[in-house]
Amino acid sequence: MVKACAQALPVAQPLIGGAPQPGRKRILFNPADRREAVGIVHEAESGLVDQAVTRARLAQPAWNRLRGGARAEILERAADRLEAERGVLAARVTREAGKTVPDALGEVREAADALRYYASRARADFEGPTLLPGPVGERNELWLEGRGVFACISPWNFPLAIFTAQIGGALAAGNAVIAKPAEQTPLVASEAVRILYESGVPGDVLGFLPGDGQSIGQVLTAHPGLAGVAFTGSTETAWMIQKALSSRGARCRS
Numbered sequence: 001m002v003k004a005c006a007q008a009l010p011v012a013q014p015l016i017g018g019a020p021q022p023g024r025k026r027i028l029f030n031p032a033d034r035r036e037a038v039g040i041v042h043e044a045e046s047g048l049v050d051q052a053v054t055r056a057r058l059a060q061p062a063w064n065r066l067r068g069g070a071r072a073e074i075l076e077r078a079a080d081r082l083e084a085e086r087g088v089l090a091a092r093v094t095r096e097a098g099k100t101v102p103d104a105l106g107e108v109r110e111a112a113d114a115l116r117y118y119a120s121r122a123r124a125d126f127e128g129p130t131l132l133p134g135p136v137g138e139r140n141e142l143w144l145e146g147r148g149v150f151a152c153i154s155p156w157n158f159p160l161a162i163f164t165a166q167i168g169g170a171l172a173a174g175n176a177v178i179a180k181p182a183e184q185t186p187l188v189a190s191e192a193v194r195i196l197y198e199s200g201v202p203g204d205v206l207g208f209l210p211g212d213g214q215s216i217g218q219v220l221t222a223h224p225g226l227a228g229v230a231f232t233g234s235t236e237t238a239w240m241i242q243k244a245l246s247s248r249g250a251r252c253r254s
Helices: 047-065 067-084 086-097 101-126 161-172 186-199 213-221 235-246
Strands: 024-030 033-043 130-132 140-142 149-153 176-180 206-208 228-231 251-253
Touching (some): 033 186, 047 149, 047 176, 067 101, 067 161, 067 186, 101 161, 149 161, 149 213, 161 176, 161 186, 176 213, 186 206, 213 235, 228 235
Parallel strands (some): 149 176, 149 228, 176 206, 228 251
Antiparallel strands (some): 024 033
């Protein structure tokens, strides 16, 4: 028998341009008690990948033009929101991923710390040019810019910290992001995306595609519109992604 929750179950669903998209409905269960339903996910269909990447590619240049300081302020607001909602987020991590309460609280702190770290790098590296040495009378500048659209693919065992850190690093550098959480833990990932939206990240700059690796992950990493992938997971999958990206000159951080 499945135990019903006293309140409505939380829902995670695909987001493109900040708007919910349809998907295959699946019930999520507490890993510590498989009788307890903890939420519902609507998993993205593969056809949504091209829509998400196309929207993100169109939005990325404007996000890149914000420069590092403006992007840093958004990430810092998101870090503050994570900490303000740490009780709810930690409870979600505990029930969805099976972590202890102290571990879940630590993960919220780690996610906030990651956003603040990448905010500091955005200010230091992307606010303006770095002056380079050169001959007398010559001025040489180095400008760092975003590369385009990055896919961020994260694991179930750090469903908030790694998920948020991957996105934060890519956004700080002026990239747009398509985030695919682990299929086991889309609920807390969806909450992180909500917080980023509410903190000022445009919907077109951050897409969210929950689903399994075969249906969404493989289609996403094979998309020619990607500039790179941030991935945490198995070595075998990392090699497959690296092979796909290297054939077209894209970047992979795994």
